[in-house]
Amino acid sequence: MHVTQISTRLFASVTLTAMLAGCATEGGPSPLANLSCNPAIAAVAGGVLGAVVTGGNKVAGAAIGAGVAALLCAAVDYEAKQIKTAQQAQADYRSAHNGRLPDQASLVKYTTSFTPSSISAGDKATLNSYIEVVKGRQDATDPVIEEEATIYKPDGSVAKSVRKPVAKTASAGAFSSSFTIPMPQGVPQGAYPVKSTLYVNGTEVAERKVALQVVASASIGTTYALLEPASPSRPGSTSSMP
Incomplete structure (x- = not known):
């Protein structure tokens, strides 16, 4: 794999991780509280990462990434x-x-x-x-x-x-x-x-x-x-x- 592709995947992973970490703590300091996220932001970020890690398959990548983001930020x-x-x-x-x-x-x-x-x-x-x-x-x-x-x-x-x-x-x-x-x-x-x-x-x-x-x-x-x-x-x- 080309170096720039590796760098892109790493950057996307780090970016999504940071965004989801923000989702997990929004609405209170306790990490055990119900997660309160912006679904639109989580879905977009997850879709970008999914497209990257699936090698450019934007349809499959968006579904996977958005699904993971939705799980992390869904209220229980x-x-x-x-x-x-x-x-x-x-x-x-x-x-x-x-x-x-x-x-x-x-x-x-x-x-x-x-x-x-x-x-x-x-x-x-x-x-x-x-x-x-x-x-x-x-x-x-x-x-x-x-x-x-x-x-x-x-x-x-x-x-x-x-x-x-x-x-x-x-x-x-x-x-x-x-x-x-x-x-x-x-x-x-x-x-x-x-x-x-x-x-x-x-x-x-x-x-x-x-x-x-x-x-x-x-x-x-x-x-x-x-x-x-x-x-x-x-x-x-x-x-x-x-």
């Missing part, structure tokens, strides 16, 4: 509702543990799954969770529960990470939550691992993993297949991601 919606009160959670815990409660707030159960099982380009995938936390007998205040979803690109780097409180005020109990993740058209094929992490009073207590597989279709668009998670790790355990 989060919803959670309480389905079991703190008192109900304590009663169930006592029943299963000879009438005793843990000394400190403890995770009872945490499960995650994607619905639907597969989606087409331009649709959204929803990561659903069941969370149950019981207040400890030595706790003076109710626990603060937070959930985080981290989406990884096929190369193992983080595409986006969103962390949200499960309830508006500190509370134990059981909760049903969901992250709605848009997967734009044009995103390259490959595995997009998704990790969900649960925090109680600021401490990580569990994580679950699923793999979002992007499969190329015969058309210009792409099809996304969601793979079921591996066997869940026990509450309180952690594992590494790519």
